[in-house]
Structure formats: structure tokens, C-alpha cells
Amino acid sequence: MxxxxxxxxxxxxxxxxxxxxxxxxxxxxxxxxxxxxxxxxxxxxxxxxxxxxxxxxxxxxxxxxxxxxxxxxxxxxxxxxxxxxxxxxxxxxxxxxxxxxxxxxxxxxxxxxxxxxxxxxxxxxxxxxxxxxxxxxxxxxxxxxxxxxxxxxxxxxxITVNPCTAYRMLKDFSPLKPGDYVIQNGGNSAVGQAVIQIAKAWGLKTVNVVRNRPEIDSLRQELMDLGATHVVTDEELGTHEMRSKMKGWFDGKPPLLGLNCVGGKSATEMARYLGHNGHYVTYGAMARAPLTLPASMLIFKNITFHGFWMTRWTDQNSADERLKMFEDLVGLMDKNQLRExxxxxxxxxxxxxxxxxxxxxxxxxxxxxxxxxxxx
Ligand SMILES: NC(=O)c1ccc[n+]([C@@H]2O[C@H](COP(=O)([O-])OP(=O)(O)OC[C@H]3O[C@@H](n4cnc5c(N)ncnc54)[C@H](OP(=O)(O)O)[C@@H]3O)[C@@H](O)[C@H]2O)c1
Known part of the structure; x- marks a missing residue:
């Protein structure tokens, strides 16, 4: 008993x-x-x-x-x-x-x-x-x-951690329209790959920063196959060539949403690409280095810096809201727009x-x- x-x-x-x-x-x-x-x-x-x-x-x-x-x-x-x-x-x-x-x-x-x-x-x-x-x-x-x-x-x-995190960050911080750019680092992480695919399904373009590696070309191809618009290495990010390349890509409409999985120097560099009144969301700290922010980004560009934690979102939202998100994500999975x-x-x-x-x-x-x- x-x-x-x-x-x-x-x-x-x-x-x-x-x-x-x-x-x-x-x-x-x-x-x-x-x-x-x-x-x-x-x-x-x-x-x-x-x-x-x-x-x-x-x-x-x-x-x-x-x-x-x-x-x-x-x-x-x-x-x-x-x-x-x-x-x-x-x-x-x-x-x-x-x-x-x-x-x-x-x-x-x-x-x-x-x-x-x-x-x-x-x-x-x-x-x-x-x-x-x-x-x-x-x-x-x-x-x-x-x-x-x-x-x-x-x-x-x-489904509950990475696709949901990608979904919420793309939806909740900046009102984006088809054709708008999003920039993210950790582009090869599971969250990053979900961002690439959900963004593509919603008609958004992505610049995806990844760590350089010997087999960078195959990684670049893999992420492009998922729907990435551009893949850039963290080493390229701060160079003059990349700055002028990105200007061309953005054509006067720089990203208003940046997603930071990594922290450290390249995360600071990535924030420089955001447009005025943009939103920069930090959700990971894989490099275990602090995020340093030039004051000008806050004062002159009026960029808002946020943190996102899926656990907090789940605690603060109803099961019905969560189900709505699951339905959208499963819908994308069923159509092969969000892969394993x-x-x-x-x-x-x-x-x-x-x-x-x-x-x-x-x-x-x-x-x-x-x-x-x-x-x-
Ligand atoms: N806030 C939230 O609610 C939330 C939700 C989900 C995930 N996260 C966080 O997001 C991050 C990614 O999670 P995940 O599940 O997508 O991870 P994952 O698939 O295991 O990928 C880890 C990523 O981190 C990169 N990385 C590892 N060490 C690094 C370093 N020293 N410098 C730069 N990049 C490094 C890896 O790059 P390579 O591809 O080059 O190896 C890879 O892209 C983690 O920090 C996780 O805790 C947060």
C-alpha cells in the first residue's frame, strides 16, 4: 500500500x-x-x-x-x-x-x-x-x-526549445515585412538553422554569421540549401569589403532585427550592421565573453537591446498560446519548410x-x- x-x-x-x-x-x-x-x-x-x-x-x-x-x-x-x-x-x-x-x-x-x-x-x-x-x-x-x-x-x-526560440524572436521584437533582412550569429546552431528556415518561410532574408572552419564552403552551401540568403564568417564580419558588400545587399534598408547566440567581439561587430531603431536580441553566450556595446548605438541609432529566454516566455504565456506556436511550427515541418x-x-x-x-x-x-x- x-x-x-x-x-x-x-x-x-x-x-x-x-x-x-x-x-x-x-x-x-x-x-x-x-x-x-x-x-x-x-x-x-x-x-x-x-x-x-x-x-x-x-x-x-x-x-x-x-x-x-x-x-x-x-x-x-x-x-x-x-x-x-x-x-x-x-x-x-x-x-x-x-x-x-x-x-x-x-x-x-x-x-x-x-x-x-x-x-x-x-x-x-x-x-x-x-x-x-x-x-x-x-x-x-x-x-x-x-x-x-x-x-x-x-x-x-x-520542438520546444530551438524552433520555438527562433519563432518567438522573429515574431515578438520587430514588426518585419516580407523582404526585410534579419542578421544573426550562431547561424549554424540549431536555433540559427530554425531562424533561417522560418524566416525563409515568412519571406524574410537572413545574413548568417558562422565561425570560420576548413570546410566553410560546404557549411555555407548547407545553410544556403536551408534558405539562408547570405552566410558570412565572423572573420569577414568587421572587414571593409564586408561592410560595402552588405551595404549593397541591404540597399538602404539595413536589418532591424539582430539575433545574438554568441557574445564577444563578433557580436559587437554584428550590432553595427543594424539600422536605426533596430532591435538586438541576445539569447545565448556560446563564446562566454561579455557583449560590449558602443554608446553610439544606444544614443544615436536608438537600438534597443533585449534578452530572450524561452523558459520565461513559457512561464508567462498560456498553454493555448504555446499550442498556437506549435501548430504553426508543425505546419512548417509538415510542409518540409522546417527540417529535422x-x-x-x-x-x-x-x-x-x-x-x-x-x-x-x-x-x-x-x-x-x-x-x-x-x-x-
Ligand atoms: N535563451 C533561450 O531561450 C535559448 C533557447 C535555445 C537555445 N539557447 C542558447 O542558444 C545557444 C545555441 O543553442 P543550440 O541548441 O542552437 O546549440 P547547438 O545547436 O549545440 O549549437 C551551438 C552553436 O554555438 C556555436 N559555438 C560553440 N562554441 C562557440 C564559441 N566559443 N564561439 C562562437 N560560437 C560557438 C557553435 O558554432 P559551430 O557551428 O561553429 O560549432 C554552434 O553554432 C546556446 O547558448 C543555448 O543555450 C537559448
Missing amino acids: GFFIRSLVAQNSKHVWRAYSTAASDTTVKAMVYSSYGKPSEVLRWHTYPLPSLTDDTVHVRFLASPINPADVNQVQGAYPLKPAFEQLGDAKAAVGGNEGVAEVVATGKNVSSLKVGDQVVMARSGYGTWRTHAAGPPEDFQPLPQSTNTSVIQKAT PRWAKVEWNEDAMKHAVDAGIQGFTQGKQVVFPTSS
């Missing part, structure tokens, strides 16, 4: 008390967890615990696929503002790693009407812990994805996961690393 315990869990970037059933089902959950912050390969560990029994008001889900995002790595390191809840999971107090993934509903309690068995769901908010095979909880923890005809499991598993991100399979075992999480923030990778927690 089970009983209920109370546990502190993350919700809306805060912690709230939630009641859990401690009665165990027959299912054993396998998860990558951590009980303290640190280097992922040192603090992450494989953990098994019994899935709590189904109650009248809860559902059971099994995870189909979960990516490893840079923020997940920062979270394990303790360097991310959204702190996980360290919960009692079987015989250990731990947090499950990961924030994003797609799961399938496998059982519903008799009072649950908002989800049914077979629904594919994403997490209702960040901080849920998606590197696990199964989870149990109230239906409000999950949000069903819209029906789709042509959306892969990888696209579903990676480049991805690489990570084996679902402790060593492979540790290695992948350590590597997950280093760049020059083979694409988004994804685990399939129930596949082996």
Missing part, C-alpha cells in the same frame, strides 16, 4: 510543493540523474527506481526521444538560472537531467480527460527532467502536440550519456545529440 509524500519541484522558475504517490508500479524507471552540481561526467549517474503507481488523477508516460541541449549541460554544472528539484527518486534524492523531449502517454487515471493513451506530449515547462524512460504525474505536467502528417520523432523531441535538425544518436547507457553531455557544449559537433531512452 502506498501513501503520499510532499516534494519540492520546479514550476514557473520557482519551487512549489507537490504531493506524490509513493506506491510503486511494476515499471522500473531508468534515468540519468545527479545529486550535486559539477562536471557532467563526474556528477551524472545511472539510476533506477520504481515508477509511482497510477492514481485516478495522474498519467504515465514513456519517453521516446530527448536531446542534449547546451542549457542542460549548464544546468548540471549548476550554472543555469533554472535549478532542478532534487526529489526522492526511489532510494536517492536526485534530479533527472534534460529539459526537453517527447513522450507517449501509456496510461491515464480515471479522472483524467485532457490526455489519452497514445497522445504524444512535450513537457509543460522547463526543468522536468527528460533523460529517463518513464514518468508519472498530473496531466498538467505535459502538453499534447498537434496532429501532424510529416513530423519525425526528432522534430517532436526538439542535424542530429546524432547517443546510446542509452551511462558512459555514452556522460561523454555526450560533456561534449554537448563544445561546438563543432555532428549536430544535436539525442537519446532514445526506451529503445534499448
Whole structure:
């Protein structure tokens, strides 16, 4: 016989008390967890615990696929503002790693009407812990994805962070019309590639800054195939030649939206290309260097500098607003206008996961690393 315990869990970037059933089902959950912050390969560990029994008001889900995002790595390191809840999971107090993934509903309690068995769901908010095979909880923890005809499991598993971030940044900061330019760095990141494709579908043009590399021509071609208008290396960005080239491209209408994934010197350089009254949105800091801004950009060009955090947007907006965004994105995916991100399979075992999480923030990778927690 089970009983209920109370546990502190993350919700809306805060912690709230939630009641859990401690009665165990027959299912054993396998998860990558951590009980303290640190280097992922040192603090992450494989953990098994019994899935709590189904109650009248809860559902059971099994995870189909979960990516490893840079923020997940920062979270394990303790360097991310959204702190996980360290919960009692079987015989250990731990947090499950990961924030994003797609799961399938496998059982519903008799009072649950908002989800049914077979629904594919994403997490209702960040901080849920998606590197696990199964989870149990109230239906409000999950949000069903819209029906789709042509959306892969990888696209579903990676929809809530990168495509949503790209979508919101293109929509919410500057009223853009078809034909307008957007400039971004991190053009080769998963967010950057989503920006390229969504912008193209909406009739916008993009200048995409990437790090130089030996195989730059093939990267340039790959991004052009996705719909990039121009691809520029960070080394080219500050040169006289590039300035005059861009003047020609913009033809008197410089971009009014800049998206900064990187920070540091090239991010400052990119801001110089924005037109008067433009908006510059910082959403990442991959170079781990501060963003320095000449005062003239604020005083004379009246550029507004913003930060964007998808977690905050999700906390501050309704599930219906989020669903509208999912419908638009799935619509683009169904039409092949928003493709599967480049991805690489990570084996679902402790060593492979540790290695992948350590590597997950280093760049020059083979694409988004994804685990399939129930596949082996
Ligand atoms: N604020 C938000 O809500 C939000 C949402 C999603 C993502 N993000 C952030 O956005 C960033 C990208 O995320 P993602 O999932 O798209 O990442 P990703 O696909 O793993 O790509 C990482 C990108 O960062 C670049 N990079 C890595 N180290 C770099 C360095 N030292 N200098 C310059 N560029 C470097 C890589 O460039 P190469 O291609 O040259 O390797 C690659 O383009 C991360 O910082 C992530 O935390 C923020």
C-alpha cells in the first residue's frame, strides 16, 4: 500500500510543493540523474527506481526521444538560472537531467480527460527532467502536440526549445515585412538553422554569421540549401569589403532585427550592421565573453537591446498560446519548410550519456545529440 509524500519541484522558475504517490508500479524507471552540481561526467549517474503507481488523477508516460541541449549541460554544472528539484527518486534524492523531449502517454487515471493513451506530449515547462524512460504525474505536467502528417520523432523531441526560440524572436521584437533582412550569429546552431528556415518561410532574408572552419564552403552551401540568403564568417564580419558588400545587399534598408547566440567581439561587430531603431536580441553566450556595446548605438541609432529566454516566455504565456506556436511550427515541418535538425544518436547507457553531455557544449559537433531512452 502506498501513501503520499510532499516534494519540492520546479514550476514557473520557482519551487512549489507537490504531493506524490509513493506506491510503486511494476515499471522500473531508468534515468540519468545527479545529486550535486559539477562536471557532467563526474556528477551524472545511472539510476533506477520504481515508477509511482497510477492514481485516478495522474498519467504515465514513456519517453521516446530527448536531446542534449547546451542549457542542460549548464544546468548540471549548476550554472543555469533554472535549478532542478532534487526529489526522492526511489532510494536517492536526485534530479533527472534534460529539459526537453517527447513522450507517449501509456496510461491515464480515471479522472483524467485532457490526455489519452497514445497522445504524444512535450513537457509543460522547463526543468522536468527528460533523460529517463518513464514518468508519472498530473496531466498538467505535459502538453499534447498537434496532429501532424510529416513530423519525425526528432522534430517532436526538439520542438520546444530551438524552433520555438527562433519563432518567438522573429515574431515578438520587430514588426518585419516580407523582404526585410534579419542578421544573426550562431547561424549554424540549431536555433540559427530554425531562424533561417522560418524566416525563409515568412519571406524574410537572413545574413548568417558562422565561425570560420576548413570546410566553410560546404557549411555555407548547407545553410544556403536551408534558405539562408547570405552566410558570412565572423572573420569577414568587421572587414571593409564586408561592410560595402552588405551595404549593397541591404540597399538602404539595413536589418532591424539582430539575433545574438554568441557574445564577444563578433557580436559587437554584428550590432553595427543594424539600422536605426533596430532591435538586438541576445539569447545565448556560446563564446562566454561579455557583449560590449558602443554608446553610439544606444544614443544615436536608438537600438534597443533585449534578452530572450524561452523558459520565461513559457512561464508567462498560456498553454493555448504555446499550442498556437506549435501548430504553426508543425505546419512548417509538415510542409518540409522546417527540417529535422542535424542530429546524432547517443546510446542509452551511462558512459555514452556522460561523454555526450560533456561534449554537448563544445561546438563543432555532428549536430544535436539525442537519446532514445526506451529503445534499448
Ligand atoms: N535563451 C533561450 O531561450 C535559448 C533557447 C535555445 C537555445 N539557447 C542558447 O542558444 C545557444 C545555441 O543553442 P543550440 O541548441 O542552437 O546549440 P547547438 O545547436 O549545440 O549549437 C551551438 C552553436 O554555438 C556555436 N559555438 C560553440 N562554441 C562557440 C564559441 N566559443 N564561439 C562562437 N560560437 C560557438 C557553435 O558554432 P559551430 O557551428 O561553429 O560549432 C554552434 O553554432 C546556446 O547558448 C543555448 O543555450 C537559448
